[in-house]
Amino acid sequence: GESVGLHLPTLSVQEGDNSIINCAYSNSASDYFIWYKQESGKGPQFIIDIRSNMDKRQGQRVTVLLNKTVKHLSLQIAATQPGDSAVYFCAETDTGGFKTIFGAGTRLFVKA
Amino acid sequence: KAGVTQTPRYLIKTRGQQVTLSCSPISGHRSVSWYQQTPGQGLQFLFEYFSETQRNKGNFPGRFSGRQFSNSRSEMNVSTLELGDSALYLCASSLTGTADTGELFFGEGSRLTVL
Numbered sequence: 533g534e535s536v537g538l539h540l541p542t543l544s545v546q547e548g549d550n551s552i553i554n555c556a557y558s559n560s561a562s563d564y565f566i567w568y569k570q571e572s573g574k575g576p577q578f579i580i581d582i583r584s585n586m587d588k589r590q591g592q593r594v595t596v597l598l599n600k601t602v603k604h605l606s607l608q609i610a611a612t613q614p615g616d617s618a619v620y621f622c623a624e625t626d627t628g629g630f631k632t633i634f635g636a637g638t639r640l641f642v643k644a
Numbered sequence: 645k646a647g648v649t650q651t652p653r654y655l656i657k658t659r660g661q662q663v664t665l666s667c668s669p670i671s672g673h674r675s676v677s678w679y680q681q682t683p684g685q686g687l688q689f690l691f692e693y694f695s696e697t698q699r700n701k702g703n704f705p706g707r708f709s710g711r712q713f714s715n716s717r718s719e720m721n722v723s724t725l726e727l728g729d730s731a732l733y734l735c736a737s738s739l740t741g742t743a744d745t746g747e748l749f750f751g752e753g754s755r756l757t758v759l
Contacts, residue, residue: 566747566748568747573752574752575648575734575736575750575751575752575753576687576734576748576750577750578747578748578749581747621686621687623748629700630675630692630694630699630700631677631689631692631700631702632677632689632748633689634679634686634687634689635686636686637686637687
């Protein structure tokens with residue numbers, strides 16, 4: 533497959549453990565945030581989103597936390613599985629901006 | 645329904661040439677965005693189109709251009725290619741491209757290598 537990034541921060545976790553991936557966003561006006569997962573050779577895929585009027589949202593095995601005071605997002609993955617190994621990006625959008633900006637990405641390795 | 649389709653998937657060009665990449669969005673999606681992905685710079689926003697109009701653009705030189713057709717299909721063009729243009733070019737579609745409509749749906753990208 534294709535490499536999506538050779539110089540990314542890396543998080544290595546044991547299968548079954550919980551993972552936490554952090555992201556600092558840049559624009560105070562951003563009001564919509566998404567986490568994407570990118571596997572080798574593929575485009576990014578939606579995982580979970582959150583709007584600025586919320587501070588927590590849960591999905592299946594994933595939770596996103598938003599702290600607008602410090603402009604920080606986190607993605608928590610419960611019971612991490614080998615299939616979760618990928619690069620994870622946070623993304624921010626501001627209303628009417630018609631532009632979604634991506635963070636640098638974090639590579640997650642899951643050890644069996 | 646069919647996803648976002650990008651063509652070609654792989655291409656090799658030499659410096660000074662130009663290239664055109666194509667993107668067919670998901671049926672019913674009217675917003676198309678383009679991103680450049682490189683190991684060093686991550687995903688960089690190029691431009692966004694809606695109803696044949698460019699609504700926003702990133703910080704790229706004028707060699708990078710795009711357009712959208714009435715059927716929402718989009719093309720991007722890079723002229724006078726440089727070695728640094730080697731990258732994965734990703735197209736993403738969404739219903740309207742605003743924060744009200746949810747996530748971007750990405751294609752698998754066009755891998756451009758400039759020699």
